[in-house]
Amino acid sequence: MLSTQLDATFSALADPTRRAILARLALGEASVMELAAPFAMSQPAISKHLKVLEKAGLVSRGRDAQRRPVKALAEPLAEATKWMETYRETLEMNFSRLDDLLEELKAEDAAKTARKTPKGETQ
Amino acid sequence: MLSTQLDATFSALADPTRRAILARLALGEASVMELAAPFAMSQPAISKHLKVLEKAGLVSRGRDAQRRPVKALAEPLAEATKWMETYRETLEMNFSRLDDLLEELKAEDAAKTARKTPKGETQ
DNA sequence: GATGTATATAACATTTTAGTTATAGAACTT
């Protein structure tokens, strides 16, 4: 669980162009030109984005004559998803502990109030 | 579902120092000094990381005398998690369709072979 | 073999990011 892998995955996902590319690739392989078409951006720019995605392991490249078809890979997402899930679980645990604490404090306070308030009286 | 929110979330998570800060905060509120302690990094550097996290909505700041306690917030994660889940689901759907296609091709091929092979013969 | 098409790379400019030190301000302590 190298930190650098997570860095690469989250960095790759942090760019809207790259997320759009991945969204497109989720529907199936595509060539660089096909991927570049929807964007107001040069082909070399897209090639660079693809290099980022490839370094992060989010895509792999094939070979079909002059084309280098790009294919999405699912694996690297697992680690990133896991990090986020673990984080959220810890957060939630902490919140529920906080809730418990608040409950405790409330109960304690009620007890004190009860002690201060003579038997049978209400407040 | 502004793209810029996702950008901010993923960018924030792309840095190991910020992930460590969040991991620490998942256990409960902390002051800037407490957060800075484990890192070989100046206090202003940590303050900058906190500003990034705050802009992404991943933390909120409180006030306790000179301290500005930092608290983790869960909400922004939802969108990011959703993006990743949707992406993975689409990917998997596509893979299973590919599997179907391969099955089809195999069946087709088997049928052809059968036609080429006279009745009763095996190959 | 000349031409076209798909992609990668080089060289460059601009912006953003991540860190530094120095300093300022606000609130506590004595």
Place this chain on the structure above:
DNA sequence: AAGTTCTATAACTAAAATGTTATATACATC
């Protein structure tokens, strides 16, 4: 009120990211 503690900001530097244009390369086709 003087000093200490906590945090933020300013000014700066260095490196990385994102885009550009021009060019090279590899294959396909005429």
